[in-house]
Amino acid sequence: MTELFVCQGPDEIPRWRAAFDEARLVTPQQARAQAGSGDGVWVMSNLAGWQGLVSLLAARGATVKVLSYMPSSREALRAMNAGARGYGHALSAPELLRQMALVTRHQGIWVPPELLAQVMGGAYRALGGESQHQDETLSGLTDRERAVALAVAEGQSNKEVARRLEITERTVKAHLGAIFRKLGVRDRLQLILRLSQREAV
Amino acid sequence: MTELFVCQGPDEIPRWRAAFDEARLVTPQQARAQAGSGDGVWVMSNLAGWQGLVSLLAARGATVKVLSYMPSSREALRAMNAGARGYGHALSAPELLRQMALVTRHQGIWVPPELLAQVMGGAYRALGGESQHQDETLSGLTDRERAVALAVAEGQSNKEVARRLEITERTVKAHLGAIFRKLGVRDRLQLILRLSQREAV
DNA sequence: AGGAATATTGTACTGTTGGGCAGGGCAGCG
DNA sequence: CGCTGCCCTGCCCAACAGTACAATATTCCT
Numbered sequence: 001m002t003e004l005f006v007c008q009g010p011d012e013i014p015r016w017r018a019a020f021d022e023a024r025l026v027t028p029q030q031a032r033a034q035a036g037s038g039d040g041v042w043v044m045s046n047l048a049g050w051q052g053l054v055s056l057l058a059a060r061g062a063t064v065k066v067l068s069y070m071p072s073s074r075e076a077l078r079a080m081n082a083g084a085r086g087y088g089h090a091l092s093a094p095e096l097l098r099q100m101a102l103v104t105r106h107q108g109i110w111v112p113p114e115l116l117a118q119v120m121g122g123a124y125r126a127l128g129g130e131s132q133h134q135d136e137t138l139s140g141l142t143d144r145e146r147a148v149a150l151a152v153a154e155g156q157s158n159k160e161v162a163r164r165l166e167i168t169e170r171t172v173k174a175h176l177g178a179i180f181r182k183l184g185v186r187d188r189l190q191l192i193l194r195l196s197q198r199e200a201v
Numbered sequence: 202m203t204e205l206f207v208c209q210g211p212d213e214i215p216r217w218r219a220a221f222d223e224a225r226l227v228t229p230q231q232a233r234a235q236a237g238s239g240d241g242v243w244v245m246s247n248l249a250g251w252q253g254l255v256s257l258l259a260a261r262g263a264t265v266k267v268l269s270y271m272p273s274s275r276e277a278l279r280a281m282n283a284g285a286r287g288y289g290h291a292l293s294a295p296e297l298l299r300q301m302a303l304v305t306r307h308q309g310i311w312v313p314p315e316l317l318a319q320v321m322g323g324a325y326r327a328l329g330g331e332s333q334h335q336d337e338t339l340s341g342l343t344d345r346e347r348a349v350a351l352a353v354a355e356g357q358s359n360k361e362v363a364r365r366l367e368i369t370e371r372t373v374k375a376h377l378g379a380i381f382r383k384l385g386v387r388d389r390l391q392l393i394l395r396l397s398q399r400e401a402v
Numbered sequence: 403a404g405g406a407a408t409a410t411t412g413t414a415c416t417g418t419t420g421g422g423c424a425g426g427g428c429a430g431c432g
Numbered sequence: 433c434g435c436t437g438c439c440c441t442g443c444c445c446a447a448c449a450g451t452a453c454a455a456t457a458t459t460c461c462t
Contacts, residue, residue: 099307099308099309102303102304102307102309103304103307103308103309104309106300106303106304106309107300107304107311107314108300108303108304108305108307108309108310108311109309109310109311109312109317110308110309110310111310113308116310142407142408142409143408144408144409144410145408150271154394155390155391155393155394157390157448157449158448158449158450159448167409167410167411168410168411168412169448170410170411170412170413171409171410171411173449173450173451174409174410174411175409176449176450177450177451178408180450186450187418187449187450188390188449188450189356189358189389189390189393190356192356192390192393192394193355193356193393196394196397343437343438343439344438345438345439345440346438358418358419359418359419359420360418368439368440368441369440369441369442370418371440371441371442371443372439372440372441374419374420374421375421375439375440375441376439377419377420377421378420378421381420387420388419388420388448389419389420
C-alpha cells in the first residue's frame with residue numbers, strides 16, 4: 001500500500017519516510033495525475049487550493065489525510081468537509097502517522113484527541129440544540145406515536161411505516177392523527193419541517 | 202481484548218458473538234461495576250440514560266461504541282458528545298463491528314459512511330462554513346423548477362405554490378414532476394429531506 | 403367496579419398528489 | 433424555417449393522505 005505525500009519541494013519531512021517504507025513525495029500536479037482509488041494520500045494544508053485537491057482525490061476513491069503545521073478545529077472541519085478522513089500535525093511521530101493510516105484505511109476518521117472535543121462539540125451545538133428541541137417536541141407523544149413520527153420524519157409512507165411497525169395502515173393513520181393534534185401541525189410535511197427545525201412558513 | 206455489550210435481555214444479537222470470540226453481554230448495572238480502562242464497550246441507544254453511561258465509561262478510559270436500531274446523525278452526535286468513539290447500526294455485520302473495534306482502539310472515530318457527510322456537514326456549518334450543498338442540488342434545475350422546489354421545501358402545498366407563483370396547480374405539478382425526475386426522488390417528502398439534507402437514512 | 407389512556411382495526415368519505423396524454427406560446431439556434 | 437428547450441395549461445385517473453364515526457382490547461389508576 002503506497003502512501004503519497006502531496007507537498008511543495010521544501011516541505012519534505014523525514015518522519016514521513018520513517019513512517020512508511022513506500023512513502024512517495026509528489027507535487028499537487030502529480031497527485032492529480034496519479035492518485036486513484038484505494039491510494040493513501042496525504043495533503044499539506046499549506047498548499048494553495050488544497051481543499052479542491054482533497055475533494056477531487058476523495059471523489060476518486062482515495063483515502064485522503066490532511067497534514068497541517070498549525071492544526072485547528074476549524075481547519076480540521078474544512079478538511080473533513082472536503083472529504084478527508086484524517087487530519088493531524090505535519091510533524092506527527094511516525095507511529096502516529098501509521099495509526100492514522102490504519103484507522104482511515106478502515107473507514108474510520110482520525111482527528112487529534114485534543115481537537116476531537118472541539119470538533120464534536122461544534123457539531124453537537126449545531127445539531128444538538130435542535131435535537132434537544134426535537135426531544136421536547138416528541139416528549140408529549142406516546143411510545144407508539146413517537147415511533148410513527150420518527151419513521152414519517154424519514155420520509156416513509158403510511159404503508160412503509162405500517163410494515164416497519166407491523167400494524168395496519170389504518171393504525172398508522174390513527175397515530176398520525178394524534179400526532180398532528182398534539183403538535184399542532186396540519187400534515188406530515190409540517191411534521192417533517194418541525195422535526196428538522198426549518199422555517200415553517 | 203474482551204468486548205462488553207451493554208443491553209437489556211431481549212436485545213441480544215447473535216452477530217455480536219459472531220464478531221468477537223470474547224463478547225460478553227452485560228446489563229447497564231454490571232457495566233458500571235465492571236468496565237474500566239482499556240475495555241471495549243458497546244452501548245445500545247435504546248437503554249434509558251445511555252448517554253450518562255457512555256460518559257461514565259468513557260471518562261474511566263473505556264473505548265465506547267454506541268449501537269442503534271435507528272441510526273441518525275443527531276444520535277451519532279449525541280453519542281460522540283457523550284464520549285463515544287464509534288456509532289453504528291445494532292445489526293451491523295460482524296466484519297463491520299470488528300472494523301469499528303479496530304478503528305476505535307487506535308484512537309479513531311467510526312461513523313457509518315452515509316452519516317459521515319451529515320455529521321461533518323453539520324459541524325462545518327456550525328463553525329461558520331458555507332453550505333453549498335443545496336445550491337449544488339438545485340443547480341441542475343431551471344429557474345422555475347428551482348422556485349417551485351424551494352416553495353415546496355417550505356412545506357407549501359401545490360395550491361399554495363400555485364398562488365405564490367401565479368400559475369395553475371397543474372403547472373406546479375408539471376414542474377414538480379421534472380424536479381423529481383432530475384433529482385431522482387420519488388415525492389415531495391424525499392425532496393424536502395434532500396434539500397435539508399438531514400436524517401434521510 | 404368504573405374511568406381514562408393507549409393501542410388496535412374497520413368502513414367510508416374528502417382532498418391532495420403524482421402523472422399520462424394532449425396541447426398552446428415564446429425564445430434561441432443552425 | 434424547422435428544431436429544441438422552457439413555460440404554461442386542460443382533462444382525467446390511480447394512489448395516497450387525512451379524518452369522521454365507529455368498535456374492541458389492555459393497562460393503570462381511583
